[in-house]
Amino acid sequence: MPHEPSRGNSAADVRDFFTPRAADWDSRFPDDGPAYAAAVADLGPRPGDAVLDAGCGTGRALPALRAAVGPEGTVLGVDLTPAMLDAAVREGRDGFAGLALADVARLPLRDDCLDAVFAAGLISHLTEPGPGLRELARVVRPGGRLALFHPVGRAALAARHGRPLTPDDLRAEPQLRPLLAGAGWRLESYADEDARFLALAVREVD
Numbered sequence: 001m002p003h004e005p006s007r008g009n010s011a012a013d014v015r016d017f018f019t020p021r022a023a024d025w026d027s028r029f030p031d032d033g034p035a036y037a038a039a040v041a042d043l044g045p046r047p048g049d050a051v052l053d054a055g056c057g058t059g060r061a062l063p064a065l066r067a068a069v070g071p072e073g074t075v076l077g078v079d080l081t082p083a084m085l086d087a088a089v090r091e092g093r094d095g096f097a098g099l100a101l102a103d104v105a106r107l108p109l110r111d112d113c114l115d116a117v118f119a120a121g122l123i124s125h126l127t128e129p130g131p132g133l134r135e136l137a138r139v140v141r142p143g144g145r146l147a148l149f150h151p152v153g154r155a156a157l158a159a160r161h162g163r164p165l166t167p168d169d170l171r172a173e174p175q176l177r178p179l180l181a182g183a184g185w186r187l188e189s190y191a192d193e194d195a196r197f198l199a200l201a202v203r204e205v206d
Contacts, residue, residue, distance in 0.1 A: 011103060014125050015081045018057070022083035025058050026091065032060060035151040035196050040064035040118060042198060043147040049115035050074040054104045054136060055122040057084045059093030065118060066096040076109075078102040105132045112141040120149045123170050130183055137184035142205040146185055148176075150197040157197070171197060 021028075040061055045051045047070040053061050056077030065075045075097035079085050085099050093099075102108055104122065117136050126132035136146060150157060154172070158165040170176060176199060177187045185201035 010127055011080055018081040019083045022058070022081065022087045025084070025087060026060070029151070032151040036061045036120070036149075037064040039120075039147055039149040039196065039198050040068055042200060043116055043118055043145055045069050045073070045116045045145075048072045050113060051076070051116045051118065052107075052109075052114050052136075052139070053077040053097065054117050054119040055079055055125065056088065056097075056099070057081075057120070058091060059088035059097065059099070061118050061120060062088070062093045062096040074098075076100065078104065078107065080104070105135055107135055107139055109139045111138055114140045114144060116140070116145045116147070118147050118149065120151075123148055123176075129170055129179060133180060133183035133185065137203055140203045142203050144203045145188075146180075146201045146203070148197075148199040148201070151195075153192045153194050153197050155192075156194055171199070173199075 045065060045068040049069045050073065051065050051069055053065060053076070056062065056079050059077055062075060062077055069075060077088065077097045077099045079101065080103055082101055085101060088094060088099060100108070105127065117140055123129055140146065154169060155165050168175065170179065173190050180187050180201050184204050184206070186204050187199060187201050189200045191198045
């Protein structure tokens with residue numbers, strides 16, 4: 001099985017990985033919907049909030065995010081890979097959010113404009129994780145929240161990609177906590193279970 005992009009990969013590498021997989025991405029992981037909805041609930045966006053799905057892919061979190069913020073809220077989805085956004089549109093998920101082709105490392109958003117960010121599978125695809133997380137902090141108001149999510153835990157994900165689970169994995173708590181702190185986030189809760197990975201963080205006041 002091909003390996004996922006890893007730390008240090010360029011934006012082109014990420015696009016090269018996801019473009020040929022976009023068309024059947026949802027059919028490869030058909031049972032993930034409830035896990036996405038549960039993670040959004042744990043993130044806790046409120047009616048009227050402005051939220052971002054960073055690296056939204058085919059947009060599996062967008063219906064749950066829209067349901068949470070309601071018609072008065074704002075939901076945005078950005079992704080680096082045009083084919084993933086095309087798949088989101090084919091699935092009708094553009095009806096739940098505004099979609100944009102953008103690099104999470106350089107978001108076309110003003111400072112402090114969001115209440116929360118949902119990021120599924122994102123951190124391992126960031127060319128520079130620290131600056132990428134700092135960019136997410138820039139666009140979130142102090143006290144806003146971040147969810148780093150994956151619908152399977154670290155061990156299961158490593159097995160899926162045919163690699164060992166190593167201590168330098170960015171999602172390991174001893175690695176993730178200081179990485180987040182250096183980017184303006186305080187890790188609030190951490191769960192690494194067979195059925196999901198979910199780290200929730202709060203935007204610190206500068």
